[in-house]
Amino acid sequence: MTSAHLATGVLSGYPPTGPGTGRYDELYDAAGAVRPQWEPVVDRLDELGAAGMRRIDSRVGELVEDDDITYNILTGDDPNAQTSSTARWRLDALPMVIDPDEWDRLARGLAQRSLLLDAVLRDFYGPQRTVREQVVPPEVLFAHPGFLRRAVGVRPPGTRSLFLHGADVGRVADGSFAVFADRTQAPSGVGYALADRRVMARAVPVMFRAVAPRSLLVFAQNLRLALLEAAPAGAEKPTIVVLSPGSASETAFDQVSLASSLGASLVQASDLTMRSGGLYMRSLGRMKRVDVVLRRVDAEYSDPLDLRADSRLGVPGLVELMTRGAVGVVNTLGSGLLENPVLHAYL
DSSP: OOOHHHTTTTTTTTTOOOOSOOOOOSOOOOTBBBBBHHHHHHHHHHHHHHHHHHHHHHHHHHHHHHHEEEEEEEOOHHHHTTEEEEEEEOOSOOOOOOOHHHHHHHHHHHHHHHHHHHHHHHTTTTOOHHHHHHHHHHHHHTTTTTTOGGTTTTOOOOTOOOOOOOOEEOTTSSSSSEEEEEESSSOOOOOHHHHHHHHHHHHHHHHHHHHOOOOSHHHHHHHHHHHHHHHHTTOOOOOEEOOOTTTTTTTTHHHHHHHHHTEEEOGGGGGEEEEEEEEEEEEEEEEEEEEEEESSGGGGOOOOTTTTOOOOHHHHHTHHHHHTTTSSSSSTTTTTGGGGGGGGOOO
8 A cells, every 4th residue: 555545535735744854754754655554544544534534523422421530620729728620521433553562672772761750760869879879869869749758668559669669751853752751650551542442443343343453441450459469468268449539530430440340439538437457448338448549639638637728628637547557549649750841851
């Protein structure tokens, strides 16, 4: 297939980006041919035509509405008292297709970056060798609002300090990928990705089967297993909860979708209490021990006793329980420090 083939199709108005323009073209290669991973999509687009694509776009919108996929637009600077208005999620009917080998290289690079950030986080809240040996200036650590002194010395759950890591990734002119920002405080998006995949499988089943994307369910299963491993020693059947700021949260749907996929309870601070040396959740009129908390509340608001006294989103005594190893909290408190863009110069 070549670009000439597309001239009579639905993409006839799409201008190939030739070599020397300083831009990377996702669809066409430097010779003007359609990249192999896009061929099943282009074939289907040619069959559908412009009218067919409009029908699919409308179908995607209907499915998004049927599944009530939303995000909230927040107003106000105080997380304790923000108000929100609901907006419908927008999902492009045309998928983004990446070559499998290229995706594997990207995945290896991101995994390497996550391991490096994990080591940096362990050092920042542990021996601080990077600062003492002048690898990183002290102000990068101590002057950043994400640094929580109370988290120094708190043992992270499981084998990693950085449990979830999101990255803003984009192409540069030569087609390679670059990370523009790291999301380590309480990364969101997994729930949306799972919901988006369900919508696309129903809206464009033929194209979906032709592209044969890798399953996201494997990721959800591995995430649940990793959460179970973050439970305190001795927990036979660990209970996992997703701690949410509430329905006014910007990504409230994402939190609901994620909790459902993990088979976990979605809770707010008012559902949890510290007693008998552990964290407990009110469930069906009784108290149930909680072993692992997937945190979607910003770290500084997670405990009004040890952190922000004005927080209404956190659980009193949570930091103490973490310090004693009585509950696993991920991402661990203080992980937002890694979002400091100045760190990019030293990684």
